[in-house]
Amino acid sequence: MINIQEVLKDYDKDNITIGVLGGHSALDVCHGAKKLGFRTVAVCQKGREKTYSKYFRSREGKGIVDEAILVNKFADIVLPEVQQRLRELNTIFIHNRYFWVYCNFTQIENDFNIPIFGTRKMLKQEERHIINNQYDILQEARIRFPQIFHNPREIDRLVIVKVNEAIRGYERAFFYAVDYNDYQRKSQELMYKGIITKESLNKAVIEEFILGAQINFNFFYSPLSNELELLGTDIRRQTNLDGLLRLPAAEQLEMNVKPTLIETGHIACTVKESLLEKAFAAGERFVTATKIFSPTGIIGPFALQGAIDSQHGKEELVIFDVSLRIPGSPGTKFTPYSSYLYGEPISFGERIAREIKTALVKKQLEKVLT
Numbered sequence: 001m002i003n004i005q006e007v008l009k010d011y012d013k014d015n016i017t018i019g020v021l022g023g024h025s026a027l028d029v030c031h032g033a034k035k036l037g038f039r040t041v042a043v044c045q046k047g048r049e050k051t052y053s054k055y056f057r058s059r060e061g062k063g064i065v066d067e068a069i070l071v072n073k074f075a076d077i078v079l080p081e082v083q084q085r086l087r088e089l090n091t092i093f094i095h096n097r098y099f100w101v102y103c104n105f106t107q108i109e110n111d112f113n114i115p116i117f118g119t120r121k122m123l124k125q126e127e128r129h130i131i132n133n134q135y136d137i138l139q140e141a142r143i144r145f146p147q148i149f150h151n152p153r154e155i156d157r158l159v160i161v162k163v164n165e166a167i168r169g170y171e172r173a174f175f176y177a178v179d180y181n182d183y184q185r186k187s188q189e190l191m192y193k194g195i196i197t198k199e200s201l202n203k204a205v206i207e208e209f210i211l212g213a214q215i216n217f218n219f220f221y222s223p224l225s226n227e228l229e230l231l232g233t234d235i236r237r238q239t240n241l242d243g244l245l246r247l248p249a250a251e252q253l254e255m256n257v258k259p260t261l262i263e264t265g266h267i268a269c270t271v272k273e274s275l276l277e278k279a280f281a282a283g284e285r286f287v288t289a290t291k292i293f294s295p296t297g298i299i300g301p302f303a304l305q306g307a308i309d310s311q312h313g314k315e316e317l318v319i320f321d322v323s324l325r326i327p328g329s330p331g332t333k334f335t336p337y338s339s340y341l342y343g344e345p346i347s348f349g350e351r352i353a354r355e356i357k358t359a360l361v362k363k364q365l366e367k368v369l370t
Contacts (some may be wrong), residue, residue, distance in 0.1 A: 012090050018024060019043065020043070025043050028348055030056070031349050035349075039089065069086075093114050109121055118325055121155075123324055126323065155182075161176070193225050215305075223368060231347075270336065272347075288303070303323035
């Protein structure tokens with residue numbers, strides 16, 4: 001049984017290290033931690049470590065990763081010797097999407113005896129097929145999300161079928177359909193090509209496609225101040241979708257290439273100020289709703305990702321994806337919203353480090369760690 005408070009008793013609070021898995025938003029975390037005077041450590045998978053152990057390692061007044069711990073596979077982070085080294089470094093771990101894609105939920109919840117900044121047991125609620133998932137939180141928060149079709153025979157409009165790939169289960173092989181026949185034809189083709197499996201299709205979510213301007217609202221909730229902050233906004237870049245959209249319509253039809261939505265990056269963007277109050281109101285209701293599904297509720301960063309719909313005569317925020325941890329877009333600091341709060345751009349990595357620093361000063365680490 002994990003007892004984080006017991007682990008913290010043996011920590012040197014004057015020499016805290018910020019740790020992260022080597023991927024997703026690790027550099028953002030390490031940059032923010034170094035800016036606030038913390039040491040940094042990245043746990044890296046062999047063969048994918050050079051970004052952290054070579055190119056951005058700390059040396060001669062530059063770099064941000066002080067130590068890289070190499071493992072054969074990311075899931076080995078739970079090995080006793082790895083955890084022992086992290087505790088020797090007085091590590092507070094920042095979880096990201098990589099952490100939950102490559103590691104086992106149950107092991108992280110029950111066997112990873114390292115303090116995590118954020119809500120340890122909420123990350124699995126990003127998954128759409130479990131009980132009390134992101135849709136349940138959105139419904140409790142009275143935030144509109146796309147209509148879900150539980151039976152493909154009921155499809156009566158453009159939908160996006162959110163199904164995972166057969167080989168890389170963490171990547172998505174989404175496809176679009178306008179009715180049941182279209183759904184059958186496209187899903188059978190993907191299964192025939194080995195891109196998806198019958199099992200993954202059975203777990204897929206069939207979601208109304210929202211014809212609106214897409215936008216991700218990246219928030220930070222501080223349990224120390226009980227304030228919600230909007231740190232930045234962005235949109236996704238996805239392959240091969242982005243490439244296809246750059247082609248004229250005639251060439252798109254001639255190529256007959258199915259679009260894929262594998263995330264490759266983000267673009268910082270802004271929203272008009274008349275939408276900000278709606279976004280904050282949704283974020284505040286979301287924070288309140290998370291406290292029903294977890295004793296602590298959300299801690300620190302989260303994102304409401306969706307689109308602005310105006311089909312019903314008014315602009316309405318529709319959320320089709322939720323991130324219950326640091327988003328993967330370090331470019332959000334280049335939108336103006338954190339500057340409006342702090343007088344200067346603040347990245348998520350720096351905001352997390354500031355929260356940990358404040359918790360250390362106030363002796364309230366238990367409020368931000370699980």
